[in-house]
Amino acid sequence: MAPSVSHIGQPRNRVDGRLKVTGAARYAAEYQANELLHGYVVVSTIAAGRIVAIDTREARAMPGVVQIFTHLDRQGVSWWDRDWQDDTAPPGHPFRPLHSDRILYDGQPIALVIAESFEAARNAADVVHVLYEVAPHQTDIHAAEADQYEPPKKREGVPPPPEPRGDLDQALAEAAFRVDAEYEQPSEHHNPMELFASTVIYEENDKLTIYDKTQGSQNAQQFVSAVFDLDDVKVVNAYVGGAFGSGLRPRYQLFLAVMAALKLKRSVRLELSRREMFYLSYRPITLQKLSIGADSNGKLLALKHHAVQATSLFEDYQEAVVNWSGLAYQCDNAAFSYTLSQVNTDTPGDMRAPGAATGVFALETAMDELSYAAGIDPLELRLRNYAERDQNMDKEFTSKALRECYAEGAEHFGWSKRQPTPRSMHDGKELVGYGMASGFWDAQVNKAEAKVRLLADGSVEVLTAASDIGTGTYTILAQIAAEAFEIPIDRVKVSIGASDLPTSPVEGGSWMAASVGSAVHLAAEAIKTKLIHRANRHHEAFLPIASADLCVEAGMVKKTDGTGPTISVAELMQAAQWDAVEETGKAGPDMLQMQKYISYTHSAVFVEVRVDEQLGVARVKRIVSAIAAGKILNPKTARSQILGGVVMGVGMAMHEEGLFDHGTGRIMNHNLAEYHVPANADIEDIEVIFVDEHDDKVNPIGVKGLGEIGIVGVAAAIGNAIYHATGKRLRTLPFTIDKIIS
Amino acid sequence: MPEAVAPETGTHTISLTIDGAERSIIVDPWTTLLDLLRGPLGKTGTKKGCDHGQCGACTVLIDGKRINSCLTLAVMKDGAEITTIEGLATGDDLHPMQQAFVEHDAFQCGYCTPGQICSAVGLVNEGHAHERHEIRELMSGNICRCGAYTNIVDAVQSVLDQTAKAPTP
Ligand code: FES
Ligand code: FES
Numbered sequence: 006m007a008p009s010v011s012h013i014g015q016p017r018n019r020v021d022g023r024l025k026v027t028g029a030a031r032y033a034a035e036y037q038a039n040e041l042l043h044g045y046v047v048v049s050t051i052a053a054g055r056i057v058a059i060d061t062r063e064a065r066a067m068p069g070v071v072q073i074f075t076h077l078d079r080q081g082v083s084w085w086d087r088d089w090q091d092d093t094a095p096p097g098h099p100f101r102p103l104h105s106d107r108i109l110y111d112g113q114p115i116a117l118v119i120a121e122s123f124e125a126a127r128n129a130a131d132v133v134h135v136l137y138e139v140a141p142h143q144t145d146i147h148a149a150e151a152d153q154y155e156p157p158k159k160r161e162g163v164p165p166p167p168e169p170r171g172d173l174d175q176a177l178a179e180a181a182f183r184v185d186a187e188y189e190q191p192s193e194h195h196n197p198m199e200l201f202a203s204t205v206i207y208e209e210n211d212k213l214t215i216y217d218k219t220q221g222s223q224n225a226q227q228f229v230s231a232v233f234d235l236d237d238v239k240v241v242n243a244y245v246g247g248a249f250g251s252g253l254r255p256r257y258q259l260f261l262a263v264m265a266a267l268k269l270k271r272s273v274r275l276e277l278s279r280r281e282m283f284y285l286s287y288r289p290i291t292l293q294k295l296s297i298g299a300d301s302n303g304k305l306l307a308l309k310h311h312a313v314q315a316t317s318l319f320e321d322y323q324e325a326v327v328n329w330s331g332l333a334y335q336c337d338n339a340a341f342s343y344t345l346s347q348v349n350t351d352t353p354g355d356m357r358a359p360g361a362a363t364g365v366f367a368l369e370t371a372m373d374e375l376s377y378a379a380g381i382d383p384l385e386l387r388l389r390n391y392a393e394r395d396q397n398m399d400k401e402f403t404s405k406a407l408r409e410c411y412a413e414g415a416e417h418f419g420w421s422k423r424q425p426t427p428r429s430m431h432d433g434k435e436l437v438g439y440g441m442a443s444g445f446w447d448a449q450v451n452k453a454e455a456k457v458r459l460l461a462d463g464s465v466e467v468l469t470a471a472s473d474i475g476t477g478t479y480t481i482l483a484q485i486a487a488e489a490f491e492i493p494i495d496r497v498k499v500s501i502g503a504s505d506l507p508t509s510p511v512e513g514g515s516w517m518a519a520s521v522g523s524a525v526h527l528a529a530e531a532i533k534t535k536l537i538h539r540a541n542r543h544h545e546a547f548l549p550i551a552s553a554d555l556c557v558e559a560g561m562v563k564k565t566d567g568t569g570p571t572i573s574v575a576e577l578m579q580a581a582q583w584d585a586v587e588e589t590g591k592a593g594p595d596m597l598q599m600q601k602y603i604s605y606t607h608s609a610v611f612v613e614v615r616v617d618e619q620l621g622v623a624r625v626k627r628i629v630s631a632i633a634a635g636k637i638l639n640p641k642t643a644r645s646q647i648l649g650g651v652v653m654g655v656g657m658a659m660h661e662e663g664l665f666d667h668g669t670g671r672i673m674n675h676n677l678a679e680y681h682v683p684a685n686a687d688i689e690d691i692e693v694i695f696v697d698e699h700d701d702k703v704n705p706i707g708v709k710g711l712g713e714i715g716i717v718g719v720a721a722a723i724g725n726a727i728y729h730a731t732g733k734r735l736r737t738l739p740f741t742i743d744k745i746i747s
Numbered sequence: 748m749p750e751a752v753a754p755e756t757g758t759h760t761i762s763l764t765i766d767g768a769e770r771s772i773i774v775d776p777w778t779t780l781l782d783l784l785r786g787p788l789g790k791t792g793t794k795k796g797c798d799h800g801q802c803g804a805c806t807v808l809i810d811g812k813r814i815n816s817c818l819t820l821a822v823m824k825d826g827a828e829i830t831t832i833e834g835l836a837t838g839d840d841l842h843p844m845q846q847a848f849v850e851h852d853a854f855q856c857g858y859c860t861p862g863q864i865c866s867a868v869g870l871v872n873e874g875h876a877h878e879r880h881e882i883r884e885l886m887s888g889n890i891c892r893c894g895a896y897t898n899i900v901d902a903v904q905s906v907l908d909q910t911a912k913a914p915t916p
Binding site: 018019021022023024025026027028029030031032034035037122123124128196197198199200244245246247249276278279474475476477641642644645646648649650651652653676677678682683684685686688689690691 | 775777778782785786789790791792793794795796797798799801802804831832833835836841845846848849850852854855856857858859860861864882883884886887889890891892893894895896897898899900
């Protein structure tokens with residue numbers, strides 16, 4: 006038999022690499038149109054109240070200005086909340102830009118200037134004068150916490166806190182060791198490098214082609230169609246300059262650009278500024294309380310976890326924050342609760358591992374605290390409490406190679422060199438600290454379709470509305486199709502990133518590879534079946550052979566055992582007069598399987614920090630992240646996904662914090678100089694390990710997804726390492742120097 | 748002959764050599780080099796990430812030196828020779844830095860990448876970086892939110908190793 010070309014599991018360069026390194030890949034703001042108009046947004050400078058007057062006379066008189074839109078002249082949009090609710094909207098009333106004179110948060114868009122050039126629009130926006138009536142606002146969660154409430158309506162796709170189990174109070178009372186602690190996390194802002202932008206190409210009869218920065222072209226397309234009641238809209242997101250969750254929901258620049266294009270019957274581009282991006286969605290400010298009780302061997306007896314998160318005044322955004330504590334370790338007595346507090350900001354949104362990054366930070370810090378209280382090595386403590394079953398759902402895991410993550414991670418890191426006592430390891434002027442944490446994330450499959458087309462020349466096309474936000478979707482889909490037909494990867498053409506392609510979910514939740522990848526795999530299998538049937542029915546030599554004994558291999562239809570007749574696929578297609586064979590694959594959650602099983606990705610993160618003993622300056626010297634995520638399609642792009650998550654975890658731990666001035670209700674550091682995201686100098690050594698994890702239940706291709714798991718646990722592992730280095734326990738993110746030396 | 752005309756307020760005619768092509772352009776005094784490139788000239792390979800000199804996405808090379816084009820007014824650069832990401836490759840042959848970025852998977856979304864690559868070429872020209880920690884420090888003006896930093900350092904290091912003796916033009 007001919008050796009099959011293997012693509013899956015191979016470290017392949019990105020198929021879109023050349024386009025990205027030459028500047029040829031085009032992002033939302035980079036499409037040209039005839040007589041393109043440019044927009045610039047005016048945002049509110051108060052956090053609550055109303056607009057009494059908005060004076061646009063001076064701005065209108067500026068050269069090049071075409072029109073200025075405010076709440077006074079917005080028109081022709083749907084009245085119904087359901088039309089404004091995109092696929093990922095939480096319960097509530099979605100924000101409607103320029104809807105009324107009401108101001109709900111600082112940075113809310115209140116006017117749109119449209120001009121012949123970007124500069125003209127920007128200049129005019131500066132001289133739009135607004136008179137406000139100011140009302141009281143609240144941006145301080147510590148004050149808002151008093152009014153916390155359980156969200157009456159649950160957000161779709163987000164499990165509510167698990168049911169209580171056992172007898173928590175008694176178990177806590179009996180515990181030999183206890184940790185009771187509170188944890189705090191500020192707002193974190195996605196800050197993808199690409200600015201949010203929409204270029205709306207207007208054609209006669211309100212036909213729109215929209216290049217939008219979004220994680221789901223179809224979600225954006227449905228939103229525009231519903232809100233404006235249009236029937237000829239196409240949304241394209243061929244390249245997306247990062248998003249990390251911020252592009253799940255349609256952002257207001259999409260609405261405003263479409264509104265202007267329809268009104269002016271011209272093409273419009275609207276690109277937001279970096280400052281405006283700080284007002285869009287964010288990882289919510291969160292306060293958590295954890296109590297853990299363990300017996301004298303460190304076995305967990307009791308666990309209680311409460312979280313309160315910020316949300317806006319108009320939507321109940323929700324995350325699964327406390328749930329992870331119910332499935333991470335075996336613990337028979339537990340209680341969980343989750344509430345919201347309203348603040349004057351835009352609605353928070355999903356940001357890389359929403360809920361888990363937050364909840365696991367608290368849980369894994371508390372576990373570390375318990376390890377020191379009980380005098381047990383932190384890694385050993387986790388092994389003693391290893392969960393063999395999801396107690397929240399009472400289900401088995403489809404696979405769980407977390408033990409292997411612990412073992413391989415510890416080995417590569419050199420965990421055995423850790424001296425147990427805090428402040429006991431030094432290197433020159435620096436204190437050395439070792440810390441670790443576990444990570445957890447869902448491995449989900451979402452409904453997805455993909456069309457695969459085998460052409461007469463043996464090349465293959467893959468079509469689906471999936472997105473590639475840097476995740477490597479183009480590359481892995483090409484690999485899956487190339488593997489199926491045993492052809493070189495450059496003979497596969499992947500078309501994604503447009504709303505008129507077969508249905509795909511938004512890119513998020515780490516489900517893209519598993520869902521769309523499975524759909525491509527199934528479509529390819531269907532094509533092979535069709536070829537086999539054709540040979541079986543129309544070619545004499547194959548008539549006596551049962552189709553179950555036939556296969557397609559290396560471009561030939563033949564018997565699986567290698568004996569008997571063969572026919573090339575090309576010959577077969579020619580005889581049938583087929584230009585192409587096309588099939589659609591559909592993937593989705595396996596409901597039957599899900600009754601018994603549940604699926605997660607796991608990680609073990611090991612960190613070494615160095616803390617300058619006199620100055621308190623901490624740096625993360627190295628991180629080892631060991632990941633169990635089923636089959637790895639492309640170790641090269643997979644590793645990058647994890648590196649990205651780890652780096653964002655370093656940001657979460659060390660730098661990132663939206664600083665609110667509660668007096669004005671404003672984020673003060675709304676730029677990349679004052680809101681620090683990790684720079685190259687902040688990142689030293691990161692090692693990524695993928696442990697073997699075979700999973701034949703999670704989905705047809707055994708893939709679990711990688712977009713989120715890399716960040717989970719990182720902040721806790723860093724904090725735990727800082728504790729080990731300094732003896733100082735930090736429970737409020739980020740771990741800035743003031744907290745270390747205080 | 749002016750090729751691209753900004754709004755009627757445009758009052759300055761400048762000439763620039765961009766990626767080898769000489770162009771004469773009418774610009775407003777307040778138009779940044781970045782907005783000129785991305786807008787009227789349609790050279791969108793150069794990216795805007797902040798417009799404030801804080802992210803490096805807009806990095807281009809002027810006479811071989813890396814600059815933030817968002818902090819540069821176009822009128823200030825009359826007569827300059829500018830290389831953007833679109834001018835680094837020779838025909839189908841990628842510049843060694845571009846090739847190294849592909850090989851080392853030194854990007855994910857690709858949005859910071861043109862700036863990273865131009866910056867890295869500038870860094871090699873400067874000749875100050877030899878060790879990894881120097882690369883990290885001297886590449887810190889270019890933010891990558893996708894977190895490709897370790898791979899970026901690998902890519903730059905590999906080019907430095909190749910070109911230790913002959914700096915790229
Ligand atoms: S766009 Fe110029 S530095 Fe950010
Ligand atoms: S590759 Fe996405 S920001 Fe660098």
